[in-house]
Amino acid sequence: MNPLLDFLLVLATLIYSYLEAFVKLFVPAKRKSVAGELVLITGAGHGVGRATAFEFAKRQSRLVLWDINKVKKEIGDVSILVNNAGVITTADLLSTQDHQIERMFEVNILAHMWTTRAFLPTMMNNNHGHIVTVASAAGHFVTSFMVAYCSSKFAAVGFHKALTEELSTLGKDGIKTSCLCPVFINTGFVKNPSTRLGKILEVDEVVEALMEGILTNQKMIFVPSFQRVGLLLERLFPERTLAVLNKLTNVKFDAVIGQRSTQ
């Protein structure tokens, strides 16, 4: 292949993509129908999982609801798979017991990989489906005293990206993927979280963004969406500047494993 031709190809794609993105600003996004679709939600017992189940129910989907202790390896005819592995214990690396590190990974990513593995063959046969990986802002940006949690959420983001790439290589364009990356949600996972970047998310806001993301086939669903700017700055700015920015955003929390701060 000719390097000049390669360069022109990249340039043409670049211009086309930016023009397309500009046009799309003025065209409302199409939302797909999920009526009659079989939707499996793990961690459906509470929080985001529970609220998401209600949203799919409103849209006449057929629901299969699991919670973490009931994630079994069954093969079924599922077209949308949402993982949402409920409340998790977290801790800084020093106070984390060995089995807690494993458990964190199991809850945050391994169970989701096993579940995906069980349902993917059916989805691939039909070239139809949608796999939603529930990650976190912590899968992109790290926070102190959440080493094992961040690591498992990085794994979730990596899983989503690698799965997306593999499905694309295999030509399975009917199977969509989304990755949900919210900042702290008020579900009692951490106690008294606060940051200068904005208020703590409520479950409803996250589920609204998630549903919009699923129905419009968004690959990465950042809540709030300005996290994308952070990702870009992370690549552009030197380490010392990032450390100052980090200090200014002032992410704080008192303790992990708490109760919902209201109710």
Add this chain to the structure above:
Amino acid sequence: MNPLLDFLLVLATLIYSYLEAFVKLFVPAKRKSVAGELVLITGAGHGVGRATAFEFAKRQSRLVLWDINKVKKEIGDVSILVNNAGVITTADLLSTQDHQIERMFEVNILAHMWTTRAFLPTMMNNNHGHIVTVASAAGHFVTSFMVAYCSSKFAAVGFHKALTEELSTLGKDGIKTSCLCPVFINTGFVKNPSTRLGKILEVDEVVEALMEGILTNQKMIFVPSFQRVGLLLERLFPERTLAVLNKLTNVKFDAVIGQRSTQ
């Protein structure tokens, strides 16, 4: 705090950091001495681990060499910890057995987290040490048919970043961290790998970059270093352009779990 002051602070740091980086281009990097330091290497039986052990031996370090089956939870007086979890089986998600997914995570990141957890208290008491996490280019960029592998390497990168952040928050500036991210190495992990971006790495090149990175306290050691450009492009370019670029770089391999292609 005043947003204008914040902005000025960030700007000042930014200018200072860029100036410093420019000056450093002309000043040779200082290399620390590792003579007499206790160095623990996991996966020391072969490949990068083995060659790294020789390098530390040349520099008069005291060596503790483990291989994957011998990673025990002992507390010792270790000042440099290098994980390098040898040959690993990989497979695409569909052909991966459940226990293989777990095994991949155990080998690639969980064992390293356990080991780090065992040695960190001693390092923190002395505020002295260096923790090297062996990740991969696959911890930043995904490749098809390596879903579980990529996911576990993303976890390794996340672990390194979160640990670095936590040590900084705790003021433990005597404990350094490095993360090694090489592209394919000729150790028989994949069969006949090829890419247009350059030749497959030999163990010696990787170890040379690793040693230079450790001795100069580099946080992220990319081999080859132009991966940094890829990371930036990933944030700047639209998805379609990235897909074209991806196709042009043409990363390929025949099979996983093979033998070293020479010898």
